[in-house]
Amino acid sequence: MTQKIEVDFGLCESNGVCMGIIPEVFDLDDDDYLHVLTDHVTPDNEQQVRESVRQCPRQAIAIVDE
Numbered sequence: 001m002t003q004k005i006e007v008d009f010g011l012c013e014s015n016g017v018c019m020g021i022i023p024e025v026f027d028l029d030d031d032d033y034l035h036v037l038t039d040h041v042t043p044d045n046e047q048q049v050r051e052s053v054r055q056c057p058r059q060a061i062a063i064v065d066e
């Protein structure tokens with residue numbers, strides 16, 4: 001089973017914590033809008049994506065089965 005990243009943009013406050021952990025996945029643009037560059041959880045990014053889930057102060061990031 002594969003897993004993907006979901007962000008609740010209603011909760012996200014664009015503080016960039018996730019981007020600081022893994023900028024290959026999370027990117028804040030010049031308007032402070034968060035973009036998920038890839039929503040696939042891979043062996044390469046899984047550890048840092050899970051760390052982002054843990055550290056997001058708004059608990060806005062989730063990993064879901066797809």
Ligand code: SF4
Pocket residue numbers: 007011012013014015016017018019026034055056057058059060061
């Ligand atoms: S860490 Fe959470 S609140 Fe901060 S930008 Fe990322 S998703 Fe949004």
